Amino acid sequence: MFFDLPLPEIEETEIGMLHFMMSRAVFIYTFGCQMNVHDSEKMLGILSQEGYERAESAEDADLIIFNTCAIREKAEQKFYSQLGRAKALKRKQRDVKIAVAGCVAQESKAKIFARAPHVDFIIGPQNVHMIGDLVAGRNRASLTDDNRELASLDVASSRQSRIKAWVxxxxxxxxxxxxxxxxxxxxxxxxxxxxxIVAEIRALAEEGYREVTLLGQNVNSYRSDLDFPQLLGRIDSLGVGRIRFVTSHPRDLSDELISAVAELPGVCEHIHLPIQSGSDRILSLMNRGYSYAQYLRKIEKIRQKMPEAGITADVIAGFPGETAQDHEATVRALREVEFDGIFAFQYSPRRGTKAAEMEGRVPDPEKSARLAEILKVQEEMTLRRNRALEGTIQEILIEGPSETDSSLLMGRTRSNKIVTIEDAGEAEGSVVSVRIERARLHSLAGARIDCEGLV
Ligand code: SF4
Structure with missing residues (x-):
């Protein structure tokens, strides 16, 4: 995706709580990345302590929260259009409260209040832990200061899944x-x-969670009494089963971290390593802090230690000043690296950033054409990587029914590939060994094998 967060980007999700007796109900629209999805889980956890239950829809809610994303223009526009619709709802139900959270709230507080007087509260991403105070207090208020105290960030989350947790x-x-x-x-x-972190994950393991994904904008620069590879080692001993992490900055991906992923049994062999561009000139304009050759060297090290690792990345098409040659360098990089998947987006200027002031804007039709080429080349690479798995044995963690065919079960390999198998009644959270029968672009078809390895 546009910045360093991986896995299928969630444009908009809906998290709510069921109405229950006389309690109040909250409905959250979540835009953007996993960071926001987890912030919504935290807000639900805090609000449940304030007596809020989950509403099935915005119409059923006493409190509607828009947890916004400012990374790309499209998500921001979508938020403003949803916010406009909430105005009609507020006209019908005067008591309903509307809150705006997330990065747009942080960035555009004054604009939101001016454009949408029906908004009651504004809360920035650094103040998520204070949502309870906000809704219990004044009618119209905003909290967008950086007042993070580490202890206050340890809030109970109301999680969406019973087997996979963000931490x-x-x-x-x-x-x-x-x-x-x-x-x-x-x-x-x-x-x-x-x-x-260890206390939270130990509790998750005791509750039966089978997978944790450690979240941070750049987990490689995690520093406390431990560095990130040491933290992984500590978490690996807690028995949660599978450990993933997002996101890694290529400049900070150390040999120690690659070794930790390769050697720790619980850490899954999947690394999301945003490349953004294959052109050194554009990487420098982006202030990414690495060259394409340095990036490639990291990929080689990962594949030397873990040939089976899944590697994914983010790519930006049409950054200011990007020439046809720069774009071609990106396309060449996609062919050379052979990612398992990418999240690619057209560049969109974000107010207040350096790039928004740069010269050489690429016209929209050209950006679209470059993005289309990037996606087309990547489809070829993804299919090639998936086909290489045909006939291999993989261990998958069952997540539930397949979204595209509810008669099938869906699980993920350690390298983060989606696999569907016939439903033989395995529970969510079961680990099943499968043989990959057929590769598709977005998933693999598998067949379970018994413990002797026979289908
Ligand atoms: S590493 Fe760069 S792209 Fe990622 S969150 Fe930080 S500034 Fe944004």
């Missing part, structure tokens, strides 16, 4: 990539103490 290990970012708004909205890097 924040750090907040904010110090990198100031020239296109990215995150350091301005989420603030500078702060690492959570290892003891509180």
């Amino acid at each position: 924040s290990v750090m907040y904010g970012c110090n990198n100031f990539c020239s296109y990215c708004i995150v350091p301005y909205t989420r603030g500078r890097e702060v690492s959570r103490p290892s003891s509180s």
Whole structure:
């Protein structure tokens, strides 16, 4: 995706709580990345302590929260259009309260209040832990200061899944990539103490969670009494089953971290390593801090230690000043690296970032054409990588029914590939060995094998 967060980007999800007797109900629209999805889980956890239950729809809610994303223009526009619709709802139900959270709230507080007087509360991503105070207090208020105290960040989350959990290990970012708004909205890097991360994951393991994904804008720069590879080692001993992490900055991906992923049994062999461009000139304009050759060297090290690892990346098409040659360098890089998957987006300027002031804007039709080519080449690479898995034995963690065919079960390999198998009644959270029968673009078809390895 546009910045360093991986896995299928969630444009908009809906998290709510069921109405229950006389309790109040909250409905959250979540835009953007996993960081926001987990912030919504935290807000639900806090609000449940304030007596809120989950509403099935915005119409059923006493409190509607828009948890916004400022990374790309499209997500921001979508939020404003949803917010406009909430105005009609508020006209019908005067008591309903509307809150705006997330990065747009942080960045555009005055604009939101001016454009949408029906908004009651504004809360920035650094103040998520204070949502309870906000809704219990004044009618119209805003909290967008950086007042993060580490202890207050250890809030109970109301999680969406019973087997997979997000766990924040750090907040904010110090990198100031020239296109990215995150350091301005989420603030500078702060690492959570290892003891509180370990306590949270130990409790998750006891509750039966089978997978944790450690979250941070740049987990490689995690620093407390432990560095990130040491933190992985500590978590690996807790028995949660599978450990993943997002996101890694290529400059900070150390040999120690690659070794930790290769050697620790619980850490899954999947690394999301945003490349953004294959052109050194553009990487420098982006302030990414690595060249393409340095990036490639990291990929080689990963594949030397873990030939089976899944490697994914983010790519930006049409960054200011990007020439046809720069774009071709990116396309060449996709062919050379052969990623398992990418999240690619057209560049969109974000107010307040350096890139927004740069000359040489690429016209929209050209950006679209470049993005289309990037996606087309990557489809070829993804299919090739998936086909290489045909006939192999993989261990998958069952997540539930397949979204495209509910008669099938869906699980993920350690390298984060989606696999569907016939439903033989395995529960969510079961680990099943499968033989990959057929590769598709977005998933693999598998057949379970018994313990002797026979289908
Ligand atoms: S500034 Fe930080 S969050 Fe934004 S793209 Fe760069 S590393 Fe990622």
